[in-house]
Amino acid sequence: AQSVxxxxxxxxxxxxxxxxxxxxxxxxxxxxxxxxxxSPGQGLQLLLKYFSGDTLVQGIKGFEAEFKRSQSSFxxxxxxxxxxxxxxxxxxxxASAGNKLTFGGGTRVxxxx
Amino acid sequence: xxxxxxxxxxxxxxxxxxVFLECVQDMDHENMFWxxxxxGLGLRLIYFSYDVKMKEKGDIPExxxxxxxxxxxxxxxxxxASTNQTSMYLCASSLRGVSEAFFGQGxxxxxx
Numbered sequence: 001a002q003s004v005x006x007x008x009x010x011x012x013x014x015x016x017x018x019x020x021x022x023x024x025x026x027x028x029x030x031x032x033x034x035x036x037x038x039s040p041g042q043g044l045q046l047l048l049k050y051f052s053g054d055t056l057v058q059g060i061k062g063f064e065a066e067f068k069r070s071q072s073s074f075x076x077x078x079x080x081x082x083x084x085x086x087x088x089x090x091x092x093x094x095a096s097a098g099n100k101l102t103f104g105g106g107t108r109v110x111x112x113x
Numbered sequence: 114x115x116x117x118x119x120x121x122x123x124x125x126x127x128x129x130x131x132v133f134l135e136c137v138q139d140m141d142h143e144n145m146f147w148x149x150x151x152x153g154l155g156l157r158l159i160y161f162s163y164d165v166k167m168k169e170k171g172d173i174p175e176x177x178x179x180x181x182x183x184x185x186x187x188x189x190x191x192x193x194a195s196t197n198q199t200s201m202y203l204c205a206s207s208l209r210g211v212s213e214a215f216f217g218q219g220x221x222x223x224x225x
Binding site for chain 2: 006009042044051094100101102
C-alpha cells in the first residue's frame with residue numbers, strides 16, 4: 001500500500017531564509033506526487049505536482065520540488081520565505097493504478113520576523 | 114474556478130446522534146473524497162467515490178458511511194456520533210484517474 005512520511009512536524013524559519021520540507025513516499029511503481037498548503041482556517045490549495053518528465057517542478061508562490069526516485073523523496077523548497085508562508089504543508093501521493101490520494105502527516109511552518 | 118462546497122463550517126452534535134455532512138462540487142468531477150484531519154495525523158481517507166452510487170472504503174471507514182446519489186453531491190454519514198469523531202472533515206473532488214484534487218473549506222465537527 002502507498003504511504004507518505006513527512007519527518008518534520010514543525011519547522012521554524014526566519015523571514016527571508018530558505019525553506020526545505022521533506023517528503024518520503026512508499027510505492028512500488030511510478031508515483032504521482034503533490035504538495036498542498038493549508039493556511040489557518042482555510043482548505044487545501046495545490047502548490048505543485050509531479051506526474052512525469054523533468055524531476056524539478058515549479059509551483060505557485062515561488063515554491064519548487066524535486067523528485068528523486070533513488071531516495072523515494074519529493075522535497076519542497078523555497079529560496080526566501082515570506083511571513084505569509086506560515087501554514088501547514090502536506091505531501092500526497094496517488095498510485096498510478098487508482099484514484100486514491102494518500103497524505104503525509106503534514107509539516108507546520110512558523111515564520112519568525 | 115472549481116468550487117467544492119461543504120454545507121457547514123462548524124457543527125456541534127450530541128453523542129448518539131445521526132450526523133450528515135454534505136459536499137457539493139460544480140465541476141462535473143467523477144471522484145469525490147471524504148477526509149478527516151487531526152493534528153499530527155494529517156489527512157486520513159474515510160471513503161471515496163469514483164462514480165454515482167459507487168464507493169470504496171478508505172483507511173478509516175469504521176463508524177462512517179457515505180451516499181452518492183448524484184454526481185455533484187457526496188454525503189458523509191455518522192450513524193451514531195461519538196466523541197472520538199470530533200474532528201475537521203474535508204471533502205474533495207477530482208477528475209477520473211490521476212489528477213489534482215480540489216478541497217472544500219472543511220467542517221469542524223464537535224461531538225459532545
